[in-house]
Every structure is written in C-alpha cells, then in structure tokens.
Amino acid sequence: MAFRPRYTGLIERYRDRLPVNDDTRIISLGEGNTPLIKLNHIPELTGKNVDIYVKYEGLNPTGSFKDRGMTMAVTQAVNEGAKAIICASTGNTSASAAAYAARAGITAFVLIPDGKIAQGKLAQAMMEGAVVIQIKGNFDDGMRLVKEVAKEAPVTIVNSINPYRLQGQKTAAFEIIEELGRAPDYHCLPVGNAGNITAHWIGYCEYACSDDKTTEACAFCEGNCRFAGGALVGTRPTMVGYQASGSAPFMRGEMVDNPETVATAIRIGHPQSWDYAWKVKAESDGWFDECSDEEILHAQKLLAEKEGVFCEPASATSLAGAMRDIQSGKIRDNSSVVCTLTGHGLKDPDTAIQQSTGPVIKIESTLEQVKKAILDNVD
Numbered sequence: 293m294a295f296r297p298r299y300t301g302l303i304e305r306y307r308d309r310l311p312v313n314d315d316t317r318i319i320s321l322g323e324g325n326t327p328l329i330k331l332n333h334i335p336e337l338t339g340k341n342v343d344i345y346v347k348y349e350g351l352n353p354t355g356s357f358k359d360r361g362m363t364m365a366v367t368q369a370v371n372e373g374a375k376a377i378i379c380a381s382t383g384n385t386s387a388s389a390a391a392y393a394a395r396a397g398i399t400a401f402v403l404i405p406d407g408k409i410a411q412g413k414l415a416q417a418m419m420e421g422a423v424v425i426q427i428k429g430n431f432d433d434g435m436r437l438v439k440e441v442a443k444e445a446p447v448t449i450v451n452s453i454n455p456y457r458l459q460g461q462k463t464a465a466f467e468i469i470e471e472l473g474r475a476p477d478y479h480c481l482p483v484g485n486a487g488n489i490t491a492h493w494i495g496y497c498e499y500a501c502s503d504d505k506t507t508e509a510c511a512f513c514e515g516n517c518r519f520a521g522g523a524l525v526g527t528r529p530t531m532v533g534y535q536a537s538g539s540a541p542f543m544r545g546e547m548v549d550n551p552e553t554v555a556t557a558i559r560i561g562h563p564q565s566w567d568y569a570w571k572v573k574a575e576s577d578g579w580f581d582e583c584s585d586e587e588i589l590h591a592q593k594l595l596a597e598k599e600g601v602f603c604e605p606a607s608a609t610s611l612a613g614a615m616r617d618i619q620s621g622k623i624r625d626n627s628s629v630v631c632t633l634t635g636h637g638l639k640d641p642d643t644a645i646q647q648s649t650g651p652v653i654k655i656e657s658t659l660e661q662v663k664k665a666i667l668d669n670v671d
C-alpha cells in the first residue's frame with residue numbers, strides 16, 4: 293500500500309508563496325485542495341462546445357472559500373499577538389472567522405445584518421462560540437462600523453480589506469493551474485466585495501510571472517511575486533465577474549445604497565475592493581455583468597439536478613452568467629471555463645426548499661404503495 297502525506301492545509305502546501313516563515317504558528321483546519329469538477333451535462337445545454345469546470349469551494353471546512361483567506365488572516369493575527377478578531381459579514385465570513393478563532397483560542401466578534409443571513413451560517417457562528425452582534429442595518433453598515441471600532445478597540449479586522457485574506461485566497465488559482473496544467477481561458481466568479489476575484493488574479497499573475505519580473509503579469513504583482521521558479525505557465529485567464537441585478541454596483545458604475553437579492557452572500561452595495569476589481573477587469577481584458585435572481589436560482593437548481601452539485605444561491609451566479617455568455621458567443625467556442633462555486637448549498641436550506649419543485653410522495657407504509665411510487669416515476 294502506498295501512503296500519502298496527510299494534507300494539512302493550504303499554508304503548508306504553498307508555504308513558499310505565502311507570507312509565513314519557519315517560526316509561524318499556523319492556524320489551519322485543512323482548508324483548500326477542493327475538487328475541480330468537470331460538468332457532464334450542462335455544457336451541452338448551451339449548444340456550444342465548451343469545457344466547464346466548477347471549483348467546489350463549498351467543500352472547505354466551514355463550507356465556503358472564506359476559509360482560504362481566514363487561515364492566513366488568523367495565522368497572521370495570532371502571530372502578532374491578537375486576542376480578538378472582528379468582521380462584518382453576510383454570513384460566511386462570520387462562520388469562518390468563528391471557526392478559526394476557536395481553533396486559535398481567541399475571540400471572534402461578528403457583525404451580521406438584521407434578518408438577512410442564511411440559517412446555516414448563523415448556526416455555525418453561534419456553535420463556534422463567536423460573539424454574534426446583529427445590527428439594524430445591512431453588510432455595508434456593518435463594514436463601516438467594523439472599520440471605526442477597530443481604531444478604538446483591541447481587535448483585528450479579518451474582512452477582505454485585511455491583505456492576508458487575499459494572500460490565502462489566491463491559492464485557489466494555484467490549484468486550478470496545477471490540475472489543468474495551464475490557466476483556463478475564462479474564470480467566472482460571483483462578485484460581492486470583489487476580494488475573491490482580486491485574489492484569483494493575484495494568484496494567476498504570480499504563476500505567470502518570470503523570475504526576472506519582466507513579464508506583463510508583474511504589473512499586478514508590483515514586484516511582490518514570491519513565486520520560486522517562475523515562468524511556469526505564462527498564461528492567464530480572462531476574468532469575468534457576475535453580480536446580482538439588485539446588488540450590482542460594478543454595473544451601475546457607482547455604489548448602490550439599498551442592495552437586494554436572494555443571493556444574500558453578495559448583497560453588498562459598497563464593494564471594499566472596488567479599485568482592485570476594475571484593475572483586474574482591465575488587465576485580464578475581462579468584464580462584469582449581472583444576473584437576475586431568477587437566473588441565479590435556475591442555475592443553482594440546474595447544477596444540483598443535472599450534476600449533483602449543491603451550492604448556495606450566490607455561488608450559482610458564476611454559472612448563470614457563464615451560461616449566458618457562452619450561448620451568446622461572448623465566451624468563445626472551444627474554450628475552457630472555470631466557475632467558482634463559492635459556498636455550499638446546505639448554508640441556505642430555506643431558499644433551497646422554497647424553490648424545490650419535486651413533490652414529496654406521501655404513502656402508507658406498504659410494499660404495494662412503495663412499488664407503485666417507483667413504477668409511476670421510472671422513465
């Protein structure tokens with residue numbers, strides 16, 4: 293029997309490309325190393341010949357990609373001596389912050405919006421012992437308060453304005469390149485604060501950088517490329533960011549004050565990585581677009597029904613947009629597309645059950661009736 297070393301998280305795996313040293317105490321829950329699943333049935337629905345892969349980030353320890361950034365942010369905070377961290381959150385950041393704080397033995401304070409947080413996420417933050425502070429306001433109000441209070445109280449902010457978050461999150465791009473052997477032609481993501489699309493671009497750029505830092509990619513790395521070896525792939529994808537129509541500041545070209553969408557994880561009107569995201573769009577020759585709540589829920593259902601992959605509504609925004617752009621030809625025929633599925637479907641059971649159309653068949657507990665139920669439903 294052949295043994296493999298135990299996987300111990302993305303910091304260990306990408307040590308030489310992350311801001312840690314031999315003395316760093318690493319706070320990890322084994323995050324990263326998520327599956328890149330090639331879709332079997334959905335591509336043909338577009339009528340085009342395109343390879344679509346989904347990067348299933350819902351399989352991280354707390355069920356979203358936020359863990360990639362949180363392992364790095366909490367590791368850094370703890371090594372600087374922090375005793376408490378704080379974040380504003382639409383849900384997943386709070387679940388992740390709570391878990392990594394518990395792991396580190398420090399306190400997490402999480403500010404969540406009144407009533408607009410999916411049940412699974414709230415359950416996580418509460419179980420993991422965070423101090424949950426519900427505000428009468430939305431994410432953007434929470435973010436403003438967190439920035440203000442961090443100036444006056446001993447807490448470290450672990451939202452994606454913390455640069456260590458993006459450093460951890462860039463590793464998703466490394467994993468994709470290493471599995472495909474190259475960068476995909478297009479990488480599609482849902483966009484809220486735009487931290488994740490920025491982090492992916494940093495990751496792709498670092499992988500494309502040459503040792504002498506003379507490639508185009510280094511314009512984004514600004515000389516910070518820590519990649520040993522360099523010039524490994526030389527290609528970068530076109531980055532495409534999709535927003536929910538009711539919460540689409542990048543489409544409006546300005547901040548949105550009262551964002552609304554069923555995709556609560558991206559119900560953000562004042563994106564924190566605004567400037568970065570425009571830079572990513574320009575450098576990658578990419579674009580932003582928006583999807584309606586109906587399109588988002590349709591894509592979520594399609595993924596579950598046709599592929600067996602269950603993601604939360606916000607995550608499906610990447611596929612909803614990609615399918616439309618593949619059909620229209622904006623995403624070129626014969627190309628490879630990666631869609632990031634940012635969070636797990638179990639995060640938001642209420643939305644899933646509300647839109648499920650398949651009836652639950654109710655019968656007496658007899659063989660005859662079970663048999664009839666089967667015969668009525670086989671093709």
Ligand SMILES: *Cc1c(COP(=O)(O)O)cnc(C)c1O
Nearest residue numbers: 384484485486487488557634635
């Ligand atoms: C945080 C989050 C997003 C948005 O990511 P940004 O970095 O804020 O753009 C999208 N989907 C899910 C499930 C999230 O938790």
